[in-house]
Amino acid sequence: MTDNKIYFKFDGKRYGGNKGDTIASALLRNNVKLVGRSFKYHRPRGIYTCGIEEPNALVQIINEYNEPNVRATVKKIYEGMVVKSQNRWPSLKTDFGSVNNLLSPIFSAGFYYKTFMGPKGFWKNLYEPLIRRTAGLGKPPREFKSKSTHLHHNIDILIVGGGLSGLLAAKKLAGTDKDVLLIERENELGGILKNSNKVKSVNDQKTSEWLEKTERLLKNSANIKILKNTTVTTYNYSNHLTAIEDRSVGIEPDNKKSELVLHKIRTENTILANGHIERFLSFRNNDLPGVMLAASFEKYIQRYDVVPDNNPVIFTNNSSTFSLLKLLIDRKSMPKAYVDVRDLKKIEKETLDLLEAYNIPFYPKSEIEGCDGNSGIKNISVRTKKNKIIKIKASMLCVSGGINPDIHLFTQSKGLVKWDEKILTFKPEKSFQKTITLGSVSGNFIFKDIIDEVNKKLNFIDGVNDIDLKIEVNGSEEFNIKEIWETKNNNNSLWSKSFIDLQNDVTTKDLTQAIREGFDRIEHLKRFTTNSMGTDQGKISSINALGIVSKLLKKSVSEVGTTTYRPPYNPVSFSAIAGRSTYEFYDPERKTPIHPWHIKHNAVFEDVGQWKRPWYYKKYENETMNEAVQRESKQVRDSAGILDGSTLGKIEIKGKDALEFVNMMYTNSFTKMKPMSAKYALMLGEDGMVKDDGIVCKINDNHFITTTTSGGAANVLSHMEEFAQTEWPNLNVYLNSITEQFATFNISGPKSRIILSRVFNNIDFSNHKFPYMTFNTFDYLNYKVRILRASFTGEQGYEIYVPPKYALTLWERIFYYSRDVDLVPYGTETMHLLRAEKGYIIVGQETDGTVTPLDLNLNWMIGKKKKDFIGKRSLTRSDIIKGDRKQLVGLVPVDKSYGIEEGQHVIEDKNIPSQIDKPIKMLGQVTSSYFSPTLNHSIAMALIKEGNRKIGSQIYVSTSNMNVIPVEVVKPSFFDPENKRLLS
Amino acid sequence: MLLIKCPYCGERDQSEFTNGGEAHVTRPKNPEQVTDREWAEYVFIRSNPKGIYYERWVHTHGCKKWFNAVRNTSTDEILLTYKIGETPPPIKKFQNTLKSPSGEPDVGSGNFTVKKL
Numbered sequence A: 001m002t003d004n005k006i007y008f009k010f011d012g013k014r015y016g017g018n019k020g021d022t023i024a025s026a027l028l029r030n031n032v033k034l035v036g037r038s039f040k041y042h043r044p045r046g047i048y049t050c051g052i053e054e055p056n057a058l059v060q061i062i063n064e065y066n067e068p069n070v071r072a073t074v075k076k077i078y079e080g081m082v083v084k085s086q087n088r089w090p091s092l093k094t095d096f097g098s099v100n101n102l103l104s105p106i107f108s109a110g111f112y113y114k115t116f117m118g119p120k121g122f123w124k125n126l127y128e129p130l131i132r133r134t135a136g137l138g139k140p141p142r143e144f145k146s147k148s149t150h151l152h153h154n155i156d157i158l159i160v161g162g163g164l165s166g167l168l169a170a171k172k173l174a175g176t177d178k179d180v181l182l183i184e185r186e187n188e189l190g191g192i193l194k195n196s197n198k199v200k201s202v203n204d205q206k207t208s209e210w211l212e213k214t215e216r217l218l219k220n221s222a223n224i225k226i227l228k229n230t231t232v233t234t235y236n237y238s239n240h241l242t243a244i245e246d247r248s249v250g251i252e253p254d255n256k257k258s259e260l261v262l263h264k265i266r267t268e269n270t271i272l273a274n275g276h277i278e279r280f281l282s283f284r285n286n287d288l289p290g291v292m293l294a295a296s297f298e299k300y301i302q303r304y305d306v307v308p309d310n311n312p313v314i315f316t317n318n319s320s321t322f323s324l325l326k327l328l329i330d331r332k333s334m335p336k337a338y339v340d341v342r343d344l345k346k347i348e349k350e351t352l353d354l355l356e357a358y359n360i361p362f363y364p365k366s367e368i369e370g371c372d373g374n375s376g377i378k379n380i381s382v383r384t385k386k387n388k389i390i391k392i393k394a395s396m397l398c399v400s401g402g403i404n405p406d407i408h409l410f411t412q413s414k415g416l417v418k419w420d421e422k423i424l425t426f427k428p429e430k431s432f433q434k435t436i437t438l439g440s441v442s443g444n445f446i447f448k449d450i451i452d453e454v455n456k457k458l459n460f461i462d463g464v465n466d467i468d469l470k471i472e473v474n475g476s477e478e479f480n481i482k483e484i485w486e487t488k489n490n491n492n493s494l495w496s497k498s499f500i501d502l503q504n505d506v507t508t509k510d511l512t513q514a515i516r517e518g519f520d521r522i523e524h525l526k527r528f529t530t531n532s533m534g535t536d537q538g539k540i541s542s543i544n545a546l547g548i549v550s551k552l553l554k555k556s557v558s559e560v561g562t563t564t565y566r567p568p569y570n571p572v573s574f575s576a577i578a579g580r581s582t583y584e585f586y587d588p589e590r591k592t593p594i595h596p597w598h599i600k601h602n603a604v605f606e607d608v609g610q611w612k613r614p615w616y617y618k619k620y621e622n623e624t625m626n627e628a629v630q631r632e633s634k635q636v637r638d639s640a641g642i643l644d645g646s647t648l649g650k651i652e653i654k655g656k657d658a659l660e661f662v663n664m665m666y667t668n669s670f671t672k673m674k675p676m677s678a679k680y681a682l683m684l685g686e687d688g689m690v691k692d693d694g695i696v697c698k699i700n701d702n703h704f705i706t707t708t709t710s711g712g713a714a715n716v717l718s719h720m721e722e723f724a725q726t727e728w729p730n731l732n733v734y735l736n737s738i739t740e741q742f743a744t745f746n747i748s749g750p751k752s753r754i755i756l757s758r759v760f761n762n763i764d765f766s767n768h769k770f771p772y773m774t775f776n777t778f779d780y781l782n783y784k785v786r787i788l789r790a791s792f793t794g795e796q797g798y799e800i801y802v803p804p805k806y807a808l809t810l811w812e813r814i815f816y817y818s819r820d821v822d823l824v825p826y827g828t829e830t831m832h833l834l835r836a837e838k839g840y841i842i843v844g845q846e847t848d849g850t851v852t853p854l855d856l857n858l859n860w861m862i863g864k865k866k867k868d869f870i871g872k873r874s875l876t877r878s879d880i881i882k883g884d885r886k887q888l889v890g891l892v893p894v895d896k897s898y899g900i901e902e903g904q905h906v907i908e909d910k911n912i913p914s915q916i917d918k919p920i921k922m923l924g925q926v927t928s929s930y931f932s933p934t935l936n937h938s939i940a941m942a943l944i945k946e947g948n949r950k951i952g953s954q955i956y957v958s959t960s961n962m963n964v965i966p967v968e969v970v971k972p973s974f975f976d977p978e979n980k981r982l983l984s
Numbered sequence B: 001m002l003l004i005k006c007p008y009c010g011e012r013d014q015s016e017f018t019n020g021g022e023a024h025v026t027r028p029k030n031p032e033q034v035t036d037r038e039w040a041e042y043v044f045i046r047s048n049p050k051g052i053y054y055e056r057w058v059h060t061h062g063c064k065k066w067f068n069a070v071r072n073t074s075t076d077e078i079l080l081t082y083k084i085g086e087t088p089p090p091i092k093k094f095q096n097t098l099k100s101p102s103g104e105p106d107v108g109s110g111n112f113t114v115k116k117l
């Protein structure tokens, strides 16, 4: 490129912009004024503002990230950028949805709430497709590709806003020992000094010179850090704020560097110097492309050197538009007219002098009645003070309805605001946190007062000195405003509307209607009309709505109150919130030391908490889960199987009072238990419900090791810690998680003893030497293994605990010694099937937090002689001992060819009426169900009302195809109830 | 996000902590001797005041120690933290602290950023 232009595309057409241009300033430079369609009525919309407050000019950026709802007034262009307008179909100029505008009577306030109540079928067949096609904003990216990161700051003072007052605050703090962070939303410091020509000179220098000097001074101050292109989005408790920094300003995001940075800032004091936002006014067709806020118009000229229109009409109710008038005249762009709501006597002399000197058509005590045009302003109607309508041919209208301190962040901080009758707006009244407001955000619109304010409010900080400032302004220093919210209009055409919320297409008529329907509280009214509920949160219009409502209710604005501003200050990309926590970094994956072996042997994995556990192993390519599980479980019963149980939680309990503690934590009694023996144990909550189960190994009275369920390890440890620390701090007991210190293998099946005797040939595994539920530690090679005789399958079985670094070789060694024994690796699904055949429960499957040990028929696990344990007292509460609780039973289908579905209802009556008009009595639900290859039929466990008394009877289980199957209630132990195999 | 002072580690982000509900709910010494009602009080019933609340926290992603805190539930200010076993300070000690932000009433909630007269 030779012309220094940056080229980009908007709706397929190529345009050139200057370096530093936003999409909006570049489009205005090319005289493009129509940029979008509105949300509900699909009316043509243009660029209304020059910043973050923009309600209309939302566009979609087409690139790798496909970013929707980008404010054209904020986003800087880059070479080759592709931009598309939103909310239009098929194209911006001929939009199908604009027919909505003519249907507007049905889109009035409360439309959504009312139509949802419409005739049956209307929503599904008519409204939803219509709304989905035409409403809504941009389209989200299909795939999440964006890259962002998080940064933390712990500082003394945060300054929000690098405008005049923010810079003065920073200057005052420069060189002190305070850690200061200055955050500026734009890519340059300066704020009002850059946005307008209100300030003529600072300390007798041009504003640009003063800015340059000040920035240099701040950059050379070691205690001050400046972040540009950064927007503070939330202000939380404890002076914790978050800000989003855009690191791809003016460049195409490239996936190598972070596009956005989420700054998390913790500060001692916060200085809010985040300025003000101009508000608009409601009049007929105040949404037409060509209507723009006056200060924004000025900002385009000052900051971007774009004059959106050479001869606009200016419409104001206050003194702030003087600077725009002067700027236009200085640039020889004569306004077509100056319309001021104020009385001639109230208008400042400087404005009157200018208007007279340049002979600009001037209408005091007048207002804009409305604008007309198709896709942009053609005519503007002025209602003069004599109530005469004068039509002016013009294509732009600059509007100022007053100035609002940007109190959004201040109210987020829980600060109190108060209505000020002089400046007709809310301003901060009392801080809730250590929050200081400076400049226009504090309601101070007078430049010469700023330096006193800065000195006064910051002198409490150690090490600061008074600073000085001489400031000269263009025009009058005084701020003067007349109350007006909406002008009178006399047009009743359906197309003409007077808007109060441009983004959500809420009209002033909607407010009137809502109040008429009884929504006279501001929080209700907001939700009913959706006023200020768009992504811009009504930054230029929410105060106006209060003004209109207060007039309608004949109350003061103070009485009406303001709605709460909610974080974030402006929309935040999910990418920034997610930061680096995406894809594989979203949640840790925990893998056992045997993981590589599982992969090599075609394990299909199941997520258990964060663990990856083999679910089943595919023996051949097309083996289904069902086939694999049937094969694995049969092989365990026929010869032997091995399960990687390393994920099992393991907690070590030590201390002089370990025995007393373990006795309190579990239902069982451990007092008379022999050292080096183990017990299956139940843990309850204080409410008496089963919380966890596991095996407690007693080394001696001062040393226990317990296992927990794989998913429950962390919870069980914290449950124990809580009681150890808060209830019995006097007990000498120490708890330690040793889950990762040992890999665990469960070997079970009739041939498990043979295999172990071969691997550990110096150990005697005979029943006599190594009985069921005992354990010991053995030297093996150059390390130690602990072996426990226990089983979760009902077969002869052993658990081997081995240090993780030797685990894989030991695992392979076991297979080496089992070459001629049919040892099968099995996964969690087979484990579940085998334990179900035995009727063993799984916490979280047979229990759901409402099940006591009595409900599970596990009374034998309760230490009868124990005076107390966690949850014991609850087991005798009246509700627990009443007879009609659900109890655990087994179910077997009467016709053995049927299968029972897990989760189905258990019912008493086999007849389900074809027309169900009252609830069918439910006895309970199926908690586990499998097809047992050993028994060759379906088995199930279920929790049903008075289950124990129903054993032997026939009841019914519903099926997913609206049928019932008859089942027989049995004791929940289907296989080897005498435990012959277990103890063999 | 609150800044919470762990009595063992010092001030840390709220994200390191877990709230453990009301503090100073003591487990009955002889559970067998209390009535169903008294036992239910201990297991299920907690106070829920708007204002000063004594509660327990645990420094989950830190020293894992439990401790007590005094928090104003309407302003979310944590006024004091102290170790388990230390005597809780009397409630009148916090009488002069802010009752609620933004001029909210003492009872009930509300979105009152404008001071009620």
Ligand SMILES: [Zn+2]
Binding pocket: B006, B007, B008, B009, B010, B059, B062, B063, B064, B065
């Ligand atoms: Zn700590």
